[in-house]
Amino acid sequence: MTAAFSESEMMIVAAARELAGQRVCFVGVGLPNIAVNLAKRTVSPEMELVYEAGVFGARPARLPLSIGDPTIVTGATAVTSMFELFAFYLQGGLIDVGFLGAAQIDRFGNINTTVIGEYATPRTRLPGSGGACEIAINARQVFVIMRQSARSFVERIDFRTSPGNLGGAENAARIRREQGWLGRGPSVVVTDLGIWHFDEAGEMRLDSLHPGATVERVRETIGWEPKMAPDPATTPAPTDEELRLIRVELDPEGTYTA
Amino acid sequence: MTAAFSESEMMIVAAARELAGQRVCFVGVGLPNIAVNLAKRTVSPEMELVYEAGVFGARPARLPLSIGDPTIVTGATAVTSMFELFAFYLQGGLIDVGFLGAAQIDRFGNINTTVIGEYATPRTRLPGSGGACEIAINARQVFVIMRQSARSFVERIDFRTSPGNLGGAENAARIRREQGWLGRGPSVVVTDLGIWHFDEAGEMRLDSLHPGATVERVRETIGWEPKMAPDPATTPAPTDEELRLIRVELDPEGTYTA
């Protein structure tokens, strides 16, 4: 029997599992941080964690609230200047997966973390790029973790902070080739309802529904007519061990799962 | 009474004395190396020595044969990457004096350390720029130390490795201004025969003759009609202490003074 779990917990667990087999992961602030730290303790113990703060090979003894926490430094393989981290590790092409959160995403995986509304007179001022724009362009592939809602999964994002598949796969492939980008763009979006991959057209496609989530709820929380796999899988529920890691080790105060 | 001394010793001593009052000196390979180390032990004990190898605030316990010797590291203020040394210290404008040697120099202080003869088929292949081209452009002023001869003090240098006063002071000032160079160019050339400064036209002018040197020898060892101060001074002979430092501490094997 499996314990009850929240949608946030399912999302984090599903995101962590997607990292199985990945070698070098660039860890973004917020939800990516807990998902990657869970993966490191479960499916990808050998995965190297890279933090934009300038850390390669981090072994955080606790879940860092920020991505510049002292626990990512002590016992790490290397601490570098941010110049070196961004220039040699990221732009140099050494990152396999860049893991991002987002405020808005469109069907092609283009991301907005800058403003809601007009740029000059925003309704909501969001954090901005940070390293996200660089991660989206330079990481070999991009994973996204975010909650679905009609305000976040939108037909048209208010500001393109981080490019995804641009206007579609063909368009994106041409531009990436012409401009010498190393990355192949977004490959998975994990939400509180399911797991989306990108199809041949470069569009998000729902491949797995989390336990309890329905196609109806997916449609209600999305601003376009979504593509869905003919027979979406059901995401396996979190295991007791995954839940224990989240609840006891990683986020005992429920900062990420509230 | 002063001991007998060689022309090389006089040249090194005179060059060291020119560094009185200087704060930050970028030390070139060869003769500059011994002259600067002598100055640090005599007229400029507070002077910060910078080595292109990536050292700021060196306190060499012995005279380094190369400018990348381990003695310039132990006890230094800072060791940096060469990128940082060239980008932030030199190109960033923190060097007061760059001290260079040369194979050929012209009346305007333009320097050749690359080839004698044609570039593609040289009679003599010299070391090339190293950091000299950067020092000449970015140091606030440039000191040169070299022996005079008809082959080295020439009407036309075979290759311009490091710019001096270009075609003359006016020309140099305009180009330096237009291109945003931080340096004011060459300010002194110390040879085995005397001390040259640069006049208002940007040309070398003999201001001091070393003891024993004559105007005739100066003319024989120079490829153009040299400007001379109306009544050149006589360089004070090396003191016993200066000679002791050279002979006992800095160059006991006579590498630089042979």
Next chain:
Amino acid sequence: MSSKVASMRDAIADLVRDGDTVAIEGFTHLISFAAGHEIIRQRKRDLTLARLTPDVVYDQMVAAGVARKLIFSWLGNPGVGGLGAIRRVTEGPLPALELEEYSHFGMVARYTAGAANLPFFPIRSYFETDLPSANPLIRPVESPYGDGVVYAVPPLKPDVTVVHAQRASAVGDTQVWGLLGCQKEAAFAADRVIVVVEELVADEVVRADPNRTIIPGLIVDAVVVEPWGAHPSYVQGAYDRDNRFYLDWDPISRSAEATEAWLREWVRELDDRAAYVEKLGPERVSSLRPGRAPSGVVDYGVYR
């Protein structure tokens, strides 16, 4: 060189002028809250504040009215949410704070260009994003090797950069371990540099390990000895990040009144950092002390 040791009050009074561009750098690590608070106490005006991550310190400074503009790349309370004071003056129809926005690498590249006296720095960011249209200082530049276009950012040369560090000598030779951020670049790019340290050390301590020096005294104007000057940020090996403070800041900064009350209680009515640490209390302070993780020793060798 003679000692540059100064009080924070004197350092800020002498070196920070109204209208200056000020960079208090430090990526999560080593953020000089003490300098920010002294700038607030001295009621500096019209500052342009540069920082990759404006963080709580700039939220406090903006709330206190010292800033007219931010130059930044990520505007938030890391892992917590937004910065209330900054949001109040940047959202809606009439924003009262000017924003100049880059990505992290763009900001780092700006400081690097500033430090290296370069007219621009090329990076591969910004293609197919809306950032260049939001910020016309992000401009394309063509490779002279016929292999396409990259974007450039312009040099950033702060009037004053403030760096907190584990230790420095009296002349300002400064050493840091743990996250390095872009403090080195921001310091070399600046006209004036204030170093704030946990500990003043003898010249010999610095010279025993020259590879740890990130900033030479050559470019430092004042050395302020201010233990706990980075709280609620942290100092690797000395104290932990006070995450509780960052979480507590969220509801405070959502209210202009609560923010002003906080500034009065914790900044304006205190004389200096020592008073702040005393007010913080020994229990809070000792709860932030980490265990020991020594680096080990390396040998530089004596070469005579």
Next chain:
Amino acid sequence: MSSKVASMRDAIADLVRDGDTVAIEGFTHLISFAAGHEIIRQRKRDLTLARLTPDVVYDQMVAAGVARKLIFSWLGNPGVGGLGAIRRVTEGPLPALELEEYSHFGMVARYTAGAANLPFFPIRSYFETDLPSANPLIRPVESPYGDGVVYAVPPLKPDVTVVHAQRASAVGDTQVWGLLGCQKEAAFAADRVIVVVEELVADEVVRADPNRTIIPGLIVDAVVVEPWGAHPSYVQGAYDRDNRFYLDWDPISRSAEATEAWLREWVRELDDRAAYVEKLGPERVSSLRPGRAPSGVVDYGVYR
């Protein structure tokens, strides 16, 4: 990750191919003569050798016929004079070795551009010099901010970079103190990386002081444990530069015959570096040991 420890013979055989661009970097400090000698023993051909200062190691390699081209910025025996073997094939009417020439900063900038995947790197060098006409790869680029022109150098991406270091773990996490040169940049720019170390250390030794790591195992293909592998260059804290060797090389390299005899005696007829060190003899070796100058310890703190 599994161990990458390999013999020098296997590392060179597996990773260096005829026609490759090879960078054995290290500015005076940490020059891998051991790798250069193994390349000579294995009779590699048509190599392009990149290095700021070709130094005695490339003089030996050129004499041995492994190179077709040099990419460099300063060609000499520091403090001593010229490099005889290289002069013999670069002077006169029919030079037999191709030269591609920059300044030091130009070379460093080339590696930096290579490591950072940039199409070019801008620097303020070369104006009003003959270098751009001698090397058409040095090209002007206009600032997009209307403030003039600077020169650009293109990225340099060696096929193989060899770095000697004080220590590394078995997976290649590499630490260096003392002069850093541009080994980091040259390693990140390379397709394959060979690290040669004085000492193999446990992972925990590296992780106790992560700020000293210059190269992560991520980019390392082989770790060769070869004490004294840098002689006659030096290793800070381990052994001194053998200046006598550099002085002695001058008359040897002036004669093609003497050079060939030296290569036979000290390279071709020896199996490996251990044999070289044995031949060097215990007296020479012990004369190069420095006194001790410990760095001191810093504390990273335990944060749980």
